[in-house]
Amino acid sequence: MEQNRLSERGMRTIAQGLGALHVEDLTVTFGRGKKTFQVIESLNFSVAPGETLGLVGESGSGKSMTAAALLGLLPWGGRISRGSVRLGDQELTHLSARAMRELRGREVGMIFQNPLSSLNPSMTVAQQIAEPYRLYLGADARAGRARALELLQEVGVPDAERRLDDYPHQFSGGMRQRVMIAMALACKPKLLIADEPTTALDVIIQAQILKLIRRLQREHGMAVIFITHDLSLVAEYADQVMVLYAGRTVERGRTPEFFANPRHPYSRALLNSIPRLANGDARLSDIDGLPPRPQAFPTGCRFAPRCTLRTEDCELRYPPASGEGHQFFCVHPVGGAA
Ligand SMILES: Nc1ncnc2c1ncn2[C@@H]1O[C@H](COP(=O)(O)OP(=O)(O)OP(=O)(O)O)[C@@H](O)[C@H]1O
Ligand SMILES: [Mg+2]
Secondary structure, three states: OHHHHHHHHHHHHHHHHHOOEEEEEEEEEEOOOOOOEEEEEEEEEEEOOOOEEEEEOOOOOOHHHHHHHHHOOOOOOEEEEEEEEEEOOEEHHHOOHHHHHHHHHHOEEEEOOOHHHHOOOOOOHHHHHHHHHHHHHOOOHHHHHHHHHHHHHHOOOOOHHHHOOOOHHHOOHHHHHHHHHHHHHOOOOOEEEEEOOOOOOOHHHHHHHHHHHHHHHHHHOOEEEEEOOOHHHHHHHOOEEEEEEOOEEEEEEEHHHHHHOOOOHHHHHHHHOOOOOOOOOOOOOOOOOOOOOHHHOOOOOOOHHHOOOOOHHHHOOOOOOEOOOOEEOOOOOOOOOO
8 A cells, every 4th residue: 555655656756757848949930931020939948747837928928829839729820930849748849730639629728818709609518618528538428518517516616517508608707717727627638728817807706716727737737837917926826937028038937036036127127017026116117118029029139129227238149048947038137147
């Protein structure tokens, strides 16, 4: 018995060592010939089973494009032009569209901001939740329905049995979001990508949903990528943070180190805009100017035109990575050079 427990624990450690998601040099290019531009470039990150990566950055920084690239759901004209995405021991950038579709049902779950646009209005929630389970795991109608009930209960939909045959429009916003989580979890995915999953919800329901995701994540050992504008949510729910600016990583690290000592001036500016975390100073920091468009990304640091610490060398080339573990891409980091 004792030995069994030990070997079980050993297995878990090995599985965690293998990791869930490894992304290297991920670059997405739009267009052909001379008119190409990159919307995300050279992203590197890993997310272990049971761990959450918080992906932050202002609107247009490439957060959703990163999710779309991982899911094989890039908009027309976009392609992964460089890099590798490994989920477990599978390389995803080589998979066919069909294999990617199957992977999305079976190994990767997704939750988006607006559940109504992702739920099918003409199918009952039982049918929708059971669909991937039936399609990819070969369950029959009865087993599918039983799984749908189990999942609705797991995500905390009250009176789940009676609600199985309801349609999405009969649910409130928070309950719809739960239905979408149930769908995403139907096949026990290795990776869950949540793109602004709670932006449309009030703060109480937001906290409930995020706690629910965290509980399910721990129970199922899922890796989670949590995309948000909101750094205070990242501080609370993510194990590591990656800050994007204009399609590139400006800083990444474990959550406590990042929040204790943000090194990139852009991260610092983002943090200053959270009243609760900015030493009780409730002023909103305004970063002057706008981020560049992908068609006009500068050669050097992309934040340089808006940065108060900029010097000439910032504009010559993209700053190399500094720091180990906690990494940042800046030649004049906050708090002095590395
Ligand atoms: N279909 C498309 N073709 C070309 N470029 C696109 C397309 N869709 C989006 N983009 C560009 O890709 C960049 C990244 O967009 P993305 O949607 O990933 O931003 P985001 O960080 O998710 O922003 P938000 O916080 O507003 O959701 C933006 O500059 C955007 O203009
Ligand atoms: Mg987005």
